[in-house]
Amino acid sequence: MVQPQRQRPRASSFDLDRSLNRESGFTYPPINPVTEVRLLKPSQHPSEKRLDFDFEVVPLKNLSTTKYNALSYTWGRISSASDLHTIHIANQPFLIRKNLFDFLTTSPFTDDTLFFIDALCINQFHDPERQSQVQLMTAIYRRAASVLAWLGPPPPDKLPAIQSLASASPSASPASWTPSQLDAHRYLSHHPYWTRVWVLQEILLASSVTVRCGVFDFPLRVFAGCAPSGSNWRGTPASMLTTYRLRTLLRPVPGGLDPLAGGAEVLGMGEMLSKLRSPASSKFQIQEYQSALPDTLAEIFTRYGHLECEDARDKLYGFLGLLSVEGGVG
Structure with missing residues (x-):
């Protein structure tokens, strides 16, 4: 009786590339x-x-x-x-x-x-x-030196809108964006990239982040601020991730006449925008800083437990680095 040959287990689609590179x-x-x-x-x-x-x-x-x-x-x-x-x-x-x-x-x-x-x-x-x-x-x-957040190439139907948003002045208020630019921001803010576990520590721990879609680059603050009236951007996947560590403060322009010169006000984004639109706006500028405070595991799971991963163990590994400022590495 001829014994059937044993077949090598077929690699799953999840690790097919890994298997083929090993075999090569x-x-x-x-x-x-x-x-x-x-x-x-x-x-x-x-x-x-x-x-x-x-x-x-x-x-x-x-x-x-x-x-x-x-x-x-x-x-x-x-x-x-x-x-x-x-x-x-x-x-x-x-x-x-x-x-x-x-x-x-x-x-x-x-x-x-x-x-x-x-x-x-x-x-x-x-x-x-x-x-x-x-x-x-x-x-x-x-x-x-910098972390590059790669969202992939834009779909053809979104390319003109994303190009338009990338050309907007960095100091322009979202209230001045065109409908096309608003559509581009909506697409980028809901990109599946923002739903993955590993993205969390890669973005939150970086000293500098640039978001890239195709050949177009955007500063992280584009996704962390609040939107014009009637918009629901505050709850987008991008804003839920970026606003946790990316803080904003209103600081007097150096050399100004304001009595608070050298100090700062930590305000909500709506309050900041209101002040910047006032006649005295030239005396203030928005600055950003990144909090380095450690988090408890309970806080991290509560805030980000919904993020996705292929392997359930990655959810723990992806969160551990946020528990202390140095992540346990000297």
């Missing part, structure tokens, strides 16, 4: 996953018609003095190998998902660009390294 024999430069991180950089000897990158290994203790950016994004789902795209790292082919591929093909990279991108910089098919590096995420995102 892709090798990472070795690191100590507790004390070192890999950063992605453009290859010094790129080939034509393909995306070429290399890794630079940096000790964790040197991250504060290393100029690098960190990418905050959603991985996205895949259903088959046809959903994957090929880049090259250290002259080795590497399969990535569409959202990341769109970022790499859309964003300009200079020769000295360094980026932390978890799907590339962490060995995703080596569980001990993944577990160690996850514990360093707080330090990695906090010490980055």
